[in-house]
Amino acid sequence: MRVYLPCTLPELARAVETGELGPAPLTGYAVTPALVEWYASGDTEELEYVALTEAARASLRMLVDDPAAPPRRVVVAAEVPDGSLPHNGADLREKARVRLTEPIPMTKVAAVHVDDLRATGDVKAAVAALPDADQGDDDARFTVDGAEAHELLWYATQEIPDILDS
Template sequence: MRVYLPCTLPALATAVKAGELGPAPLTGYAVTPALVEWYASGDTEELEYVALTEAARASLRMLAADLADGVEAPPRRVVIAAEVPDRSVSAGADLEERGRVRLADAIPMAKVAAVHVDDHEAIADVEAAVAALPAADAGDDDARFTVDGAEAHELMWYATQEIPDLLG
């Protein structure tokens, strides 16, 4: 099963050094039965894009948490696409995030298929979105608009052999 895992560049560097994404359990996003039912008209590619987008939203929250913890993380959303055995994935019942899954095992870097990362042109919008998250969560429509502005940027696709260049 293809899963999309939210990440940040510092967390990706840590995973590369450790040789795996972990420790388990991990939260990811995938084409779940609930997502298929909710998005009935979509094909597999569209559904995978929805899961990728949900993971990018979670990456934005990870960036906010890093900032709150004093971690210097470049303001770029990161999503790791990996192939994992179906047996290690369980889908949740969260109606807000129908594609959310829980992974029971750490994921070896050898199972990573690609990495999706914001282009440098998205940095200002990602910074603004991270700053606006608390107000957006409190219901501020203008802040929600700012958070949505980060999603206007497509994540760039990187092959696994390009990861060292991303981190360099």
């Protein structure tokens, strides 16, 4: 099963250095039964895009917590055994959220999705606006939406060193 893990560039560098994403528990996003039920008309590809988008939003929140990190959202796509992802049903707003109880070895990483360098201005503005957006400020929400309008770029695992050098 494919799981999408929110990340930052410094976290990705640590994962490369240690050989795993962790420590556990980790929050990820995947095609859960709740997501399938909610998005009944979507095919697997559409549902995976929803999970990827949720992970990108979580990455943006990680950037709020790490102001020194470069302003680029990062999502790591990894393969985990089917049935190993208990759905976190406590938050019905995030139907794709799952909790991983073990670190993810880098050998299980399938790809990395990262903002283009041209998105950094919008991502930086979104990071600054996110607390106000969470409080219901419509202008701040518009700013956050501006970052979310950028599509993440797909990178193969062998390109991770290039991502970290950019």
